[in-house]
Amino acid sequence: MKVELRFSTERVSEPIISSVILQEKAQINILRAQVSEDGGRVLLEVPDNQADEIIKAFRKLGAEVIVGKIIEIIEDKCIECGHCITLCPVNAIFFEKDYSIGLDEQKCIQCDSCLDACPTRAIKLYGE
C-alpha cells in the first residue's frame, strides 16, 4: 500500500527511511520524494502485511504518516473528457465501458502530470 511521509525541515537530513527499512526488514519502494522550504514529502510503497508496523516505526521517528486518499476527482467539476488518461504514466486513470472516468487510487504516484492538463481543474491531490 501507499503511504506518504512528511518531515519537518529539521528532520530532512536524518536517515529515517533507511532506519525503518533496517529495523523492520521491509522492502520499501520510494515512488516520489521532494524536499522544499517547508520540509520533506516522500511517497512510499510498503508491503501490506508489514504496513502497520512500518507506520508505527515512522511515527516513532518523528515523521508524519498519511494513509488513505492520495488523489481525488471532483465529480461536480469533471466532464469526463479523459484527457488525464493519456497523461497518467501508471494507468491509474482509465475509461469505464460507458466512458465514465475510473480511478485506481492505489496506482497513483502523485506525479502531478494530469493536474495542469485538466480543463475543468477537477483533479485534486491530497495534501497539496
Next chain:
Amino acid sequence: MEYLRHKNINVRKIHNKLQQKRNLQLENIRTIEEINEKIRKGDVNVVTAEEMVELVREKGSTIAAKDVDVVTTGTFGAMCSSGAFLNFGHSDPPIKMENLTLNGVNTYHGNAAVDCYLGVTKMHPEKPFEYGGGHVLEDLVSGKEIELEAAGYGTDCYPRKYLKTIITLQDLNQAILCNPRNAYQRYATATNGRDEIIYTYMGKLLPNFGNATFSGSGSLSPLSKDPNYETIGIGTRIFLGGSIGYVIGEGTQHSPTNKFGTIMVKGDLGKMRPEFLKGAAFTRYGTSLYVGLGIPIPILNEGLAKKTGVSDEDLKTNVLDYGIARRDRPVLKETNYAELKSGKIVIDNKEVSVTPLSSIKKAREIAKILKEWIEKTQFFLTAPVDRLPVDTIVKPMKVVSRIPFVNEIMENVVTCNLNDNIDVLAKKIIDNNVNHIAVIDDNDKLLGIITSFDITKAIATGKKGLEEIMTRNVITVYPEESVDICATKLEKYNISALPVVDRSNKLKGIITSEKISSLLGRIGLR
C-alpha cells in the same frame, strides 16, 4: 469493338440503376409537419445517432428509414468561439459603460450604453489560464453573484462615470448565448513530435508522440450526420446548453467542401444548465467554454437514414503534428473515430494513448435528453427557413509582410567527426569565422555541438576528446518552422545557435542568434 460496345451498355445500365436508387433514396417519405403531428400524438419514433448506426447495420437503411422519424445527435466540447450578449438595464443616473468587467474579466462593450458581449476566451488578468469569460458564463448560469465594475467618460445624457454592483442572471434583461462557430463537423487529432511538452488548445501534448487528443463525438456528431445540411439550416431548433437554442446561420470558418462545416447558434442563457456549459482552462493556452449541443435530424428520406447511420469507422480524420506551429500542420496519418474511441492509435510504429478532449459520455447524454424531450412532447422540429452554404472554403489570412521560415534563412554549418582533434576544430572556427561546429556521423546525423567557448575550456582544462567536450542534448529546429520559434527557443534555453535537422536527425544547416538579430533589426526598420 463489339465487346466494348456491349460493355458500354452495361456500364450505362448500372449507372441508370444507381441513379434510380439514389433518386429513390432522396424521395421524401415523410414531412416535418407529419413528424410534429406524431410528436403531438405521442407516437413518434426517435432513436439516438448511436442507436441508428446499429439499426442501419442490422436492418439496412430502407427499413430504418421506414421505422425511424427522428435521429438525435449530441456533442460536448470546448468551443472557443462562444460568448454571450448581456443587457444590464440602466442605473440612475445612467452610465455609458466604456470599461466593463464581470468578476474581473473584460467584456466587449462597443455597442450601446449598457450592452456587452462577453467572450469565453477573455482571461482574468490576475488569474490567467485559470479563470475567464467561460467561467463567468458558468457562474451566471449556476445562479452565482457576479461583480460588475464599469467606468464611463460621462456624457450629457449618461453622466455617471463609475459603477460597481453585484448582479445575478435574474437581474439581466437579456442574456443570450450567441456562438459564432460551434459544432465542428469533425476535427483533427493532435499529437506532438517535438522533444518537449507543449500546451495547446488541444490540451497537454507529451514529447515524441507521447499522447494524442481528439475532439468531436464521431457517430454522434450533429453535422456529420447531415453532411449536406439538408435538414440543418437557419432556424433549426436545437439542444443548446441544456435548453432550447437555434441555428442562426453557418458558423465562421464554415468549410463544407472538405467536411469541416460549422454553425452559428443562439439560445437563452437564463434557461440553460451548468452541467452543459462548463468553463474550461487550458494551461498556457487560455480559457474556453464547454458547450453541450444536440440537433434532431428528421428522417425525411432513405438518404438521411443512410447518412445518420454512418458509423465511427466511416468518419475519417487526420492525425496532425501540433509540434510544428504552422497554419498547415504536417499530417502524420489518417484515422477514424472508431480507432480514436478505442483509446490507442499507432504513430511512427508506436502505440499512443489517445482520448477525446470533448466528452463522449456527455454527448451521449445530450442525444438521450433530446430524444426524451421529443418523446414527451416538449420539443418540436423546425424546417430551416434557409439552407447553409455547401460550396464555400476557408481562406487563409492575407498577410502583406511575411515572417521567414528556417529553410529560407538557415546558413551552412561547419561540421566535424567525433575523431577530429581539437586543433583542427580551432582552425575551422578561425578559418570560417564561426562560433559553432556540429559533430556528425557518417550519415550526416547530428551527434552534438561544440562552441568556441567549449574549445577554449578544453584547452584550459587539458581535455582532448570531442566526446568529452561536446553538448549532446542539442536543441534543434526543423526546416519548416518559423523564425518566431527560433527566437523563443534561443531565449528559453539561453543558447546562441540552433542546428537545423530533418525528421531523421540529419543535419541541414544552422540558425544563429546573430542571424535572427540582424533579421529582426531589418524588419524593425521597415
